[in-house]
Amino acid sequence: MDDFEAYRAAARAGGVPDEAVELALGLARPQVELSSSPGPDAVLAGRYGGWPSLPAEVEWRGYPDFVASVDCASLPRVFDFPFPAEGSLLFFADRRDAEGPESERGAGFVVYVGADAVVEERVPEDGEAVYGEPVPLFARSLWSLPMACDDVVAADERVRGVYGRYRLDRWDERRGVAQVEILLGGYAYSPQDPPSTEGGEWVLLAQGQYGFRDEPDFVGCPFWSVRRGDLEVGDFSSAWMVMWSYH
Template sequence: MNALDEYRAAARKRGVPEDLLGRALRLARPRLELRSMEGSDAPVVGQYGGHPQLPPDVEWTGFPAFIASVDCAAVPVGELDIRLPEDGHLLFFANNSEPSYVPGPTQEGRVVYVPAGTATTERAPSEEDASYTFEPYPLRGRLDRFMPDNNHDIADQETVRLIHPYLLDHWDETMNGELTLGGYASVIHHDPAPWPVTDDDSFVMLAHADFTFVDTPLSCAASWLIRPRELAERNFENVRVDFQSYM
């Protein structure tokens, strides 16, 4: 049973009417949850925290912090609706010091794509930035489907409104991983990636992570955003990060 079949079966158990189920499934976007999953036999897809493996020409002192890396060859890219690279590694960096007070996507983070076969070395942060390093552990992947809610900026708001009563218990059972690839952004204050994209300058969500800031007790929902055409071109230079802080 694939992720879509699992979602369909779970929706039927929650009593979603058949005439609404088809509409809902068109909005249920695939995403890959990456989490520690200790004791699981799910495949290792990446690493959370620790020190990044970077090519010699990529400068990095330790900030923005290294959040996680993903082995694209271990990702079921054909199951997602965004065009991730089929090999190489994606490395995600973000400001984990304190909340950004700049509204909307910022440059307080980046994504580095390291093509397969590229020579890299492990980088340690500077003494000044060492406190922003998260403890490392492997990330295992689980593919699922996730529905938007009333807070998402979705073109088909009527289906979202109708499906909303059936999602309440589903949300309790669904958690973001330490990193998620694809799917919808988490909405705390605003939706950073309305769906579907409507023009070449619109952003789609590449990845999402939740973490606690180092210099403040606030937590953060960070979303790495990219234009679909630049993702297809393997151009990660213009990735933006959206930060939404919460208690």
């Protein structure tokens, strides 16, 4: 995983005292980045786009759109919440309409497929959600730092004050991360207020970033969350998605 030296150097150069730097780094959480660029330490762990492979009992007719699948067994075991040790997670979201109704823009979901499940590639009859050939995704682990508006900062008066005084999220070079297909765990990198964890009841499972098919100048940022209690027993039925978009 990346160390904290780049953050320390940037913050100190900006006049941030060491105690404030260490406060920020003490809030760091592990995160896994899934990118189409292999990198020196990355391992093959999923694919982006194409068509999903699903068990027969999972209903899906082409919407919400299939975004990516992740091979859980291939991921670095760094998460600070329960994460499946095997099987696959498939992520779905709207990739068509950047300004559609909120009821549709929040229609994404997550499907967990066990390692021994019988699956087949699912191609909708209308074929509307074609995004080209699937792209392999390579995983690497790194650290994630909160934004000033994250729950972990906003809920603590002292932490909130230090974050505001020294603009501690300013020194995180990963803010506004782009060209990364999927991020698992960690904190949200969001163009708006990040999704709330509601006092720790919800876990941010994954986030993505992509251009919309019909409006490529708009960038969509889906965030998939799941109840912590359900995650602990491997139940993803409560998983839901919120979508932010920007021009």
